[in-house]
Amino acid sequence: MLEKLLANYEETAAIILFSIGFTTLLLNRNLIKKIIGMDMMDSAIFLFLASQGFIEGKEPPILAEGITGAGAYVNPIPAGLVLTGIVVSVSVSAVMMALAMRLYHRYRTLDVDELIAIAGKEEV
Amino acid sequence: MTIWERLNQQLEEKEALLDGAMIASQEREPDRESAESPADEQERLEKEERRRSLQEKVVTRGTPRVRRSGRRLYNVASVVLCVLMIGMFLYMVSEMPRVGDPEAPTSNEVPRRYIEQGLEETGAVNIVTGMILDYRAFDTLGESTVLFAAVMVVLLLLRLDPESEKFSSLARDLRTNPGSDTFYEPKDDHILQYTARFLCPVIWLLGIYVVLNGHLSPGGGFSGGTLIGAGLVLHVSAFGFSRTRKFFTYRTYQGIVVGALLTYALSKCYSFYTGANGMESIIPLGTPGAILSSGLILLLNICVGMIVACTVYVLYAIFRKGEV
Numbered sequence: 130m131l132e133k134l135l136a137n138y139e140e141t142a143a144i145i146l147f148s149i150g151f152t153t154l155l156l157n158r159n160l161i162k163k164i165i166g167m168d169m170m171d172s173a174i175f176l177f178l179a180s181q182g183f184i185e186g187k188e189p190p191i192l193a194e195g196i197t198g199a200g201a202y203v204n205p206i207p208a209g210l211v212l213t214g215i216v217v218s219v220s221v222s223a224v225m226m227a228l229a230m231r232l233y234h235r236y237r238t239l240d241v242d243e244l245i246a247i248a249g250k251e252e253v
Numbered sequence: 254m255t256i257w258e259r260l261n262q263q264l265e266e267k268e269a270l271l272d273g274a275m276i277a278s279q280e281r282e283p284d285r286e287s288a289e290s291p292a293d294e295q296e297r298l299e300k301e302e303r304r305r306s307l308q309e310k311v312v313t314r315g316t317p318r319v320r321r322s323g324r325r326l327y328n329v330a331s332v333v334l335c336v337l338m339i340g341m342f343l344y345m346v347s348e349m350p351r352v353g354d355p356e357a358p359t360s361n362e363v364p365r366r367y368i369e370q371g372l373e374e375t376g377a378v379n380i381v382t383g384m385i386l387d388y389r390a391f392d393t394l395g396e397s398t399v400l401f402a403a404v405m406v407v408l409l410l411l412r413l414d415p416e417s418e419k420f421s422s423l424a425r426d427l428r429t430n431p432g433s434d435t436f437y438e439p440k441d442d443h444i445l446q447y448t449a450r451f452l453c454p455v456i457w458l459l460g461i462y463v464v465l466n467g468h469l470s471p472g473g474g475f476s477g478g479t480l481i482g483a484g485l486v487l488h489v490s491a492f493g494f495s496r497t498r499k500f501f502t503y504r505t506y507q508g509i510v511v512g513a514l515l516t517y518a519l520s521k522c523y524s525f526y527t528g529a530n531g532m533e534s535i536i537p538l539g540t541p542g543a544i545l546s547s548g549l550i551l552l553l554n555i556c557v558g559m560i561v562a563c564t565v566y567v568l569y570a571i572f573r574k575g576e577v
Binding site for chain 2: 130134136137139140141144145147148151155180181182183184185186187189190191192197198202205206208209212213216217219220221223224226227230231242
């Protein structure tokens with residue numbers, strides 16, 4: 130199993146990065162760190178997808194003169210998917226950070242537990 | 254086993270710290286009740302009263318004891334979940350085909366079809382651009398709309414009215430309060446200004462090149478638009494908002510983005526209409542490799558580039574100043 134993991138080191142790195150991001154998201158109480166964890170998960174997915182498209186010894190999918198046929202180029206689909214993913218990730222990060230800023234301006238803290246406690250008291 | 258015990262202990266210590274004095278005092282109270290003396294009676298009653306009022310305040314979250322055990326359960330469960338997930342994913346990766354394997358199931362008939370027929374059907378030399386702006390153009394319209402929606406949400410949350418009292422007080426606070434980042438920002442930084450004077454045109458030119466050559470070389474609307482947006486951010490960092498506002502205001506943003514989205518949607522409507530009815534499109538595909546080729550892709554790339562550039566700049570401006 131270890132040899133296979135080392136042979137697929139791009140994917141292994143993507144999985145480890147994803148797990149670090151997920152753990153950060155779950156265990157950190159600071160909202161900004163949670164957002165960073167989420168962005169790490171996004172990057173891991175992009176690395177994983179990009180490694181899926183790679184085919185050894187082939188050209189990037191930009192047609193060169195005289196070289197035709199699918200055998201000469203790498204897979205173009207993961208590149209398009211990663212592009213979509215990056216756009217959505219940027220938008221989601223921007224919205225999350227705007228929400229975190231508003232929460233900080235109102236409650237003067239970014240700690241999730243403190244936020245919940247203060248907001249809970251406020252309602253009563 | 255020892256690792257788990259240590260982990261549990263650490264989590265407990267952390268919780269005791271984080272829960273604060275309120276919960277800690279409540280925990281200790283039952284022990285003291287047994288050693289009760291008449292002098293402590295008054296104090297005890299007061300504490301009881303305070304506890305009741307505090308409990309009423311946090312009634313929406315349940316009693317503190319429930320919260321505490323719930324949080325420990327949450328921490329342990331999330332660690333277990335993460336470890337399980339890492340193990341499961343690593344096992345899955347070890348079963349996957351080798352990276353770069355030409356026989357991998359991902360290189361099936363779909364990419365083969367894109368590469369073999371892409372040039373003929375879309376006219377784009379860059380297969381990825383041909384794919385995202387022709388075969389999957391509807392998806393890219395959705396992406397541009399997501400960017401637009403993100404800017405709208407951020408504006409809704411963070412935009413301040415420049416006429417309002419809050420805006421002027423915040424601006425004064427940013428300039429005069431030593432606790433804010435803006436206080437330490439160099440004003441009229443000459444090194445930055447000279448660098449920006451040389452770099453901004455170069456960056457914008459490169460961005461425009463990348464946008465216009467999206468169907469011929471690596472790049473396209475998204476990467477070129479990000480470059481132009483980065484140039485705008487450099488300009489505003491060097492010269493300040495008063496200079497940038499001469500050519501880019503909120504109205505400019507509205508005009509550019511709404512115009513670009515409408516152009517994209519309408520031009521794609523036309524090609525969907527002709528394609529669905531089996532009609533011949535009047536837009537020529539041109540000779541592959543020429544700058545004016547590949548039908549609508551050039552126009553769509555320009556639209557996407559403008560949307561992305563405006564989005565990058567507007568997000569920066571709102572986060573930094575609360576106003577475009």
